[in-house]
Amino acid sequence: MPCPPADPAMVRLAFKQLRQRGQVARQRRAAAPSFTVRLPDGRVIAAEEYGDPAGPVVLYFHGWPASRLEAGLIANLPVRLLALDRPGYGRSSPQPGRTLLDWPRDVSDVADRLGLGRFHVVGLSGGAPYAAACAYALPHRVRGAALVCPVPPAHGVHPRAPGVGHLYRLGRHPVLAHRLFSIVRPLLRQRIITPRTLVGGSLPAADRDCLDSRTLAGLARAWREGIGRSVQGALSDARIYARDWQIPLGDVTMPVDLWYGGEDSLIPLHALAPFEAMPGLRVHILPNEGHYSLPIRHAADILRHLTEAQGAMQRV
Numbered sequence: 001m002p003c004p005p006a007d008p009a010m011v012r013l014a015f016k017q018l019r020q021r022g023q024v025a026r027q028r029r030a031a032a033p034s035f036t037v038r039l040p041d042g043r044v045i046a047a048e049e050y051g052d053p054a055g056p057v058v059l060y061f062h063g064w065p066a067s068r069l070e071a072g073l074i075a076n077l078p079v080r081l082l083a084l085d086r087p088g089y090g091r092s093s094p095q096p097g098r099t100l101l102d103w104p105r106d107v108s109d110v111a112d113r114l115g116l117g118r119f120h121v122v123g124l125s126g127g128a129p130y131a132a133a134c135a136y137a138l139p140h141r142v143r144g145a146a147l148v149c150p151v152p153p154a155h156g157v158h159p160r161a162p163g164v165g166h167l168y169r170l171g172r173h174p175v176l177a178h179r180l181f182s183i184v185r186p187l188l189r190q191r192i193i194t195p196r197t198l199v200g201g202s203l204p205a206a207d208r209d210c211l212d213s214r215t216l217a218g219l220a221r222a223w224r225e226g227i228g229r230s231v232q233g234a235l236s237d238a239r240i241y242a243r244d245w246q247i248p249l250g251d252v253t254m255p256v257d258l259w260y261g262g263e264d265s266l267i268p269l270h271a272l273a274p275f276e277a278m279p280g281l282r283v284h285i286l287p288n289e290g291h292y293s294l295p296i297r298h299a300a301d302i303l304r305h306l307t308e309a310q311g312a313m314q315r316v
Helices: 008-028 068-073 102-113 125-137 164-172 174-189 195-202 205-210 213-227 232-242 269-277 293-315
Strands: 032-038 044-051 057-061 080-084 119-124 142-148 256-261 281-286
Touching: 032 102, 044 068, 044 102, 057 068, 057 102, 057 125, 057 293, 068 080, 068 213, 102 125, 119 125, 119 293, 125 142, 125 232, 142 293, 164 174, 164 232, 174 213, 174 232, 195 213, 205 293, 213 232, 256 269, 256 293, 269 281
Parallel strands: 057 080, 057 119, 119 142, 142 256, 256 281
Antiparallel strands: 032 044, 044 080
């Protein structure tokens, strides 16, 4: 039986809806594809842009051992988010022997190359020490910082503590860390194991509920990108976390927001005490969230709070 003739108005409406769906799909993806920024010493830093191109600029520092693609898990971004791979991760050049305070120099060079003036920084978990380093070393560039479920200085954690304590032990035993990654990396690349396989057994209900198939797929993609080509970035980070950061946190005078989930099973609350030395620290504890559920559920609100709070302070 032949189809009835199509109503021209309905055809136009259908095409309009298809175009709108295409626009929404493009907004859900990165606003710009992956690109690299060449630094004065010849190295490159890989970046990805997400969110509103006209929004406030926020530089995003990924967790361990992920990559810039981690930021793609954040929905409804109210900002222009530029996610950077640290040296040795993803498509960024390695930097042997790097320290925590090398990162602000790279960030400043990237900002110069991209024509950025001042900006905000946010660090998730293993990216938080790098956000703190930028808040300390770049007070003339950084408007404000957010530390989300932050990896704390190692001296505040018992050497045999679970969770983040394992990360410090890898940093103190590089041969063991390298052997571990030599096993995990090919299994991760071949999708035999996932991030849920590695951390799922110790997670609270809030985290387990948030790590659905879509989120796990995105997180696995970020991990594969981060350590798929090289594990040098992850090994360097572990070493840096386990040592003295050489950042006098008491000299970080700008406002810093620290976000923590009360159900976090990877980082104990008492280990965050060293951050209290920051004069402008503002602590936000969400009692029913875990290490993963907090950023998954609240990242957009955290970014909005970061940029709007600083804007309000500047208008006063």
